[in-house]
Amino acid sequence: MVTIKDVARHAGVSVATVSRCINETGYVHADTRKKVEDAVRALNYAPNEVARSLYKRKSRLIGLLLPDITNPYFPQLARGVEDGMQANEFRIIFGNSDENEQKEQEYIQTFIQNNVVGVISSTNRPDSDIYAKLNIPVVFLDRTSSDSPSVYSDGRKGGRLAAQEMIARGSKRITVLRGPVHIRPAQDRFQGAVEVLEEAGIDYHIIQTSSFSFAEAESWAKELFAKHLDTDGVIASNDIVATAVLHEAQRLGKRVPEDVQVIGFDDIPLSSLLSPSLSTIRQPAYDMGKEAALLLIRLIEQGTVDNRNIQMPVSFIERDTTRKVD
Amino acid sequence: MVTIKDVARHAGVSVATVSRCINETGYVHADTRKKVEDAVRALNYAPNEVARSLYKRKSRLIGLLLPDITNPYFPQLARGVEDGMQANEFRIIFGNSDENEQKEQEYIQTFIQNNVVGVISSTNRPDSDIYAKLNIPVVFLDRTSSDSPSVYSDGRKGGRLAAQEMIARGSKRITVLRGPVHIRPAQDRFQGAVEVLEEAGIDYHIIQTSSFSFAEAESWAKELFAKHLDTDGVIASNDIVATAVLHEAQRLGKRVPEDVQVIGFDDIPLSSLLSPSLSTIRQPAYDMGKEAALLLIRLIEQGTVDNRNIQMPVSFIERDTTRKVD
DNA sequence: TTTATGTGTGTAACCGGTTCCACATTTCGA
DNA sequence: TCGAAATGTGGAACCGGTTACACACATAAA
Numbered sequence: 001m002v003t004i005k006d007v008a009r010h011a012g013v014s015v016a017t018v019s020r021c022i023n024e025t026g027y028v029h030a031d032t033r034k035k036v037e038d039a040v041r042a043l044n045y046a047p048n049e050v051a052r053s054l055y056k057r058k059s060r061l062i063g064l065l066l067p068d069i070t071n072p073y074f075p076q077l078a079r080g081v082e083d084g085m086q087a088n089e090f091r092i093i094f095g096n097s098d099e100n101e102q103k104e105q106e107y108i109q110t111f112i113q114n115n116v117v118g119v120i121s122s123t124n125r126p127d128s129d130i131y132a133k134l135n136i137p138v139v140f141l142d143r144t145s146s147d148s149p150s151v152y153s154d155g156r157k158g159g160r161l162a163a164q165e166m167i168a169r170g171s172k173r174i175t176v177l178r179g180p181v182h183i184r185p186a187q188d189r190f191q192g193a194v195e196v197l198e199e200a201g202i203d204y205h206i207i208q209t210s211s212f213s214f215a216e217a218e219s220w221a222k223e224l225f226a227k228h229l230d231t232d233g234v235i236a237s238n239d240i241v242a243t244a245v246l247h248e249a250q251r252l253g254k255r256v257p258e259d260v261q262v263i264g265f266d267d268i269p270l271s272s273l274l275s276p277s278l279s280t281i282r283q284p285a286y287d288m289g290k291e292a293a294l295l296l297i298r299l300i301e302q303g304t305v306d307n308r309n310i311q312m313p314v315s316f317i318e319r320d321t322t323r324k325v326d
Numbered sequence: 327m328v329t330i331k332d333v334a335r336h337a338g339v340s341v342a343t344v345s346r347c348i349n350e351t352g353y354v355h356a357d358t359r360k361k362v363e364d365a366v367r368a369l370n371y372a373p374n375e376v377a378r379s380l381y382k383r384k385s386r387l388i389g390l391l392l393p394d395i396t397n398p399y400f401p402q403l404a405r406g407v408e409d410g411m412q413a414n415e416f417r418i419i420f421g422n423s424d425e426n427e428q429k430e431q432e433y434i435q436t437f438i439q440n441n442v443v444g445v446i447s448s449t450n451r452p453d454s455d456i457y458a459k460l461n462i463p464v465v466f467l468d469r470t471s472s473d474s475p476s477v478y479s480d481g482r483k484g485g486r487l488a489a490q491e492m493i494a495r496g497s498k499r500i501t502v503l504r505g506p507v508h509i510r511p512a513q514d515r516f517q518g519a520v521e522v523l524e525e526a527g528i529d530y531h532i533i534q535t536s537s538f539s540f541a542e543a544e545s546w547a548k549e550l551f552a553k554h555l556d557t558d559g560v561i562a563s564n565d566i567v568a569t570a571v572l573h574e575a576q577r578l579g580k581r582v583p584e585d586v587q588v589i590g591f592d593d594i595p596l597s598s599l600l601s602p603s604l605s606t607i608r609q610p611a612y613d614m615g616k617e618a619a620l621l622l623i624r625l626i627e628q629g630t631v632d633n634r635n636i637q638m639p640v641s642f643i644e645r646d647t648t649r650k651v652d
Numbered sequence: 653t654t655t656a657t658g659t660g661t662g663t664a665a666c667c668g669g670t671t672c673c674a675c676a677t678t679t680c681g682a
Numbered sequence: 683t684c685g686a687a688a689t690g691t692g693g694a695a696c697c698g699g700t701t702a703c704a705c706a707c708a709t710a711a712a
Contacts (some may be wrong), residue, residue, distance in 0.1 A: 001383070003668055014692045019670055026671090027689050049439040050385070051668035054376045055697045057327070061419070061440070069401045069408070072595065079396045082422055086429075091436055093387070094420040096408055103412075110417055113375040114387070214595075243599050250601065269398065269540075273569055275576065275601045286396075329698055340662045345700055352701085353660050377698035381667045 002043045011039035063111030065121040072268040080289020118296045137299035141292040149308040151292040153283040155185040158314040159192020162235045162263045169323045171233025174204040179237030217244035239264035239271045262321040276320030328371045337365035389437035391447040398594040406615020444622045463625035467618040475634040477618040479609040481511040484640040485518020488561045488589045495649045497559025500530040505563030543570035565590035565597045588647040602646030
């Protein structure tokens with residue numbers, strides 16, 4: 001491995017000068033600079049980030065903690081974060097938490113041990129003291145906390161939108177799948193939808209769910225039609241659950257959207273590929289990831305930022321599980 | 327930040343003793359050990375990995391380079407790697423290369439600068455000197471190189487399997503979508519399929535493709551049916567392309583699988599959710615990721631390993647885009 | 653009793669950078 | 683012309699760990 005000493009020797013100067021030269025700090029004579037640059041090129045030198053990080057007590061690494069990259073919503077988020085960081089020369093240490101507090105704890109611990117300068121986390125416990133005790137900036141992604149920096153979309157508005165579109169398209173007996181109670185955005189959506197249904201005086205039912213896994217979603221879909229066979233509109237807690245509902249409806253011989261309309265949330269890539277393609281409330285996942293990255297970088301570089309809570313727009317994506325309206 | 331000095335002071339011993347204690351190296355008196363352990367607990371001390379890494383010239387970090395986490399095949403791979411590493415206390419620095427040599431180069435560079443102890447890469451250029459020059463172990467994932475460690479599945483066998491199943495189910499005029507020429511597994515599949523078609527003397531055609539993006543896949547699907555409207559079996563280069571073919575076939579009013587059968591590759595989560603659900607040649611992506619992690623760890627810890635090239639099984643997953651056979 | 657061996661602990665060098673400080677030289681304004 | 687300020691450079695301390703080495707003491711073997 002070629003070190004700064006090798007460069008110094010090759011250029012005939014001290015390591016201090018080489019350091020000043022590559023970091024562009026302090027005075028360096030033009031001739032000296034040239035000698036150093038030549039030496040760097042000749043030896044193909046790249047500074048050891050670990051040594052830097054040790055002295056400066058900060059690295060160019062950030063920690064990214066997501067529940068499960070295997071859930072099709074998160075790759076978009078992750079990619080957005082990565083692109084935002086990559087463009088600013090930050091690298092990512094990545095972990096899946098499985099929404100497990102222990103794992104979350106462990107990852108945050110190792111992030112710290114590796115001198116990360118910031119953390120982006122999609123946690124269900126943003127107010128946990130795991131985060132409060134951190135003395136580096138944290139951005140909560142797709143999650144909100146009372147006053148910590150965050151990037152999220154307006155779940156309540158999304159829920160309202162779903163209910164409004166469903167009512168406008170003629171559903172009269174709506175079933176709402178209530179997402180996991182510990183996941184804040186899921187509850188916001190649920191609240192929003194219920195608000196609108198109440199306001200409109202529509203007949204509706206609720207099915208409780210507790211995860212976003214497809215296997216479990218299938219059983220809730222069964223439960224839904226077992227309890228409310230005559231439902232003519234389903235607001236699912238996300239696109240995965242909506243997909244399971246769609247399948248179950250088809251299995252029961254129901255026509256979608258004629259007999260029953262279905263609306264999901266997220267607009268994961270899968271949604272547009274189903275038959276019929278899934279109408280959904282879109283969250284701009286990639287952009288959210290990117291915004292989170294940029295917000296975190298501002299926090300790292302400026303210490304504080306005025307707009308610390310970035311709310312991203314949701315929108316209704318009309319596809320084929322809802323009826324057309326003029 | 328709590329350092330080893332704080333612990334030493336609190337326990338009334340030297341830093342060397344603390345170090346020996348937490349690393350379980352050298353002699354430490356039982357009483358001393360107790361004092362140190364108490365101090366560690368009292369101060370909630372965790373060693374700075376950066377300082378360790380600097381002295382030892384190696385970290386507990388590995389680099390993971392994938393083409394694009396947004397492509398639904400890769401999250402499975404990534405998750406497998408993560409789980410394998412997590413279980414062995416290694417952490418992951420993650421990057422998307424977009425199959426772009428420059429980005430790949432940059433990431434490998436920063437991996438090195440961060441003292442990673444190993445790299446897992448799904449690159450299209452395993453024989454590039456980017457990798458040859460590395461003096462840490464590298465495992466190629468879902469890619470093969472002449473003699474470097476790798477974890478991959480038998481693309482040729484997969485291709486043969488696809489063609490055999492399609493023939494066995496009665497297709498007579500088969501079209502094979504040839505995946506991107508620079509992606510080795512795609513070419514292996516293609517070779518395998520063509521071999522069987524030749525052996526069986528079946529009438530077949532080839533459509534060239536150059537990426538796995540859905541948007542482009544749609545245009546190849548159109549091209550396919552424009553050129554060979556009477557085709558009654560399509561072997562796609564992966565599930566994304568197969569999905570596009572399925573959509574186009576349906577748009578043209580063809581019945582699947584009665585008029586045309588479709589087989590994909592990979593068995594991404596999407597495949598089982600389509601209607602009709604997609605028959606495909608499965609690669610065990612999660613397991614491949616995990617195997618790659620374990621292989622890399624063996625290489626890191628033992629320096630060398632006998633079985634450096636791990637081939638994972640492929641299998642035909644029979645769903646509804648192929649006809650049933652007794 | 654002497655010597656070899658095994659235990660137990662601290663001091664200091666080291667990893668590869670960054671930066672404070674001292675010092676030398678040049679430039680510039682009065 | 684002279685002193686102050688600007689420019690340019692190197693030595694050495696420092697970041698937070700690990701480990702080679704020296705040394706003290708206890709125990710066992712001769």
